[in-house]
Amino acid sequence: MSDSPSPSSRDTSGADQGQPFERQFLGPLYWGIWLFVGLLWLLAYAPHRLRLGLAILLGGLYRRAYPKRRRIVARNLSLCFPEASDETRSDWLRRHFILQAYALLDLGRLWFRPADYLMSHTRVSDPDAFAQLVAGGGVVLTGHGAGLEWVGHFFTMNMTGSAMYKPFGRNRLLNWLFERGRERHGARVYPRAQGLKPHLRHLRAGQGFFYIADEDLGAADSVFAPFFGVEKATVPLAGKIAALGRVPVYPALGQLDLGDGSYRLLILPQTVIPQEADESAAAAINSTLERLIRIDPPQYMWSLKLFKTRPNAAREVYD
Template structure:
């Protein structure tokens, strides 16, 4: 199998299904044969009807939720922390719906990574509060958030307009190279987050918009603790700093999954006013507050499988 060491069956299946198409985590190694199978599967999925792939992914997510797994535990911990007023049953229902969306989004990467620009345009509609064709637009940072549709939204934008996008390197190098290559195949310039600052500033000042998301716990470096649904969360300050250096406006965007397997909607909002401010902490808090308003619209679509509260303030116990 793809896991070289023994794991309980629930962990093995969930690890393979949930991590295979997303950021590979420690404990889920992937060899060349496994990567070959992933590519083969995604190519097959890319030519199947979108509605079939979406429905199958949703059904598979329901099945995987029934299995014990580390990711299920993380999802439920996050939901309990962020929605303490909800009952245990509501947390379970929301967790199940989230698994449906996550697994579905992984299978839909067949279309995203190997489908044509036309096939992506067909499933993603754009609604923008700014003029995307404005040739005189100021330097722009598109501030994204990790909803399950973030990747297809970024790719939809790149099918028609120039853009650069930041990515975090995966632990599996071949998978990372595949993801970077396929995500950028319509012309988006892919920039590794760890070496991005000078490059991003140069792109912004030259007029190329940059898409990045800073809503995940990447460690305490260049981060501050600010509330996220009332819980102190380690939050990156990179958008605030890059906006200052690049003299850029910050434009939030969100890609939501539409009901009835109708695809996605990429919503591009107006630029945030007075952002960046003189305080990175204030900016981080504002980013989280904006994100909270969007999560409340469709909470099952946010990326709860991530350990959002991995790092804790000094003296505060871990939650996972």
């Protein structure tokens, strides 16, 4: 199933130590999480049809049980695709919840199945572009697709690289599980609070930086630029990071195939993002993400409040 390059050797020397396992993780407070981890382990070895059936059930339950989240998805789709029919957007909304549910249930395969299995269940849209990235390093400009976690693991199975992460609040066990899962193939993950220095070090060594560029982080560190025609608070740093790291930018998005449970790394050739952290860079970032998302809109995580921060005290777009 895979048409990707074979894994390259990775230098993991000097890797930072992650959060250690703590004895308190075995206490009753965390038993529910461990029960869910056990379910994920079972699903990692279950047939695709079982995972799909559970995803359809879970996605439907979540869609009906959390009307606020459903309204966010519907609002984003109506803002970004006003030309689409109501029926089309309703179908995209339904598929979106199924895709996100399947990706959640698939954490077990990522955490417990071996690298050769994960490689064999991943396709690459442009093997030449991916080979160039592996050989020379680069900033991987991406967003919250259904396959985000999977293709993040896929990158680390092929090359050394780094990524930022946002801790799960005070739940130290969830932090430990996700950090351990993301680092199992050699990735380096750093809390956002550590800034860009560790990532620039990796880039200047010819490695990769998995840069998620679509979050609304507020007005302080953002500029506004159109995203599907709607002004969006955007952190305009992708081009500047690439210039400082002396590497190109590769747009990419992870997609999930509900037909067989495989994943696709949708990767585009090198693209130029302005180095100046201004509106032109933000517009280029958003335009690049649009190109990726339009290929299969339900794959994107429309449940994010993409337009929470409004320009010039404009009216709130969410209920």
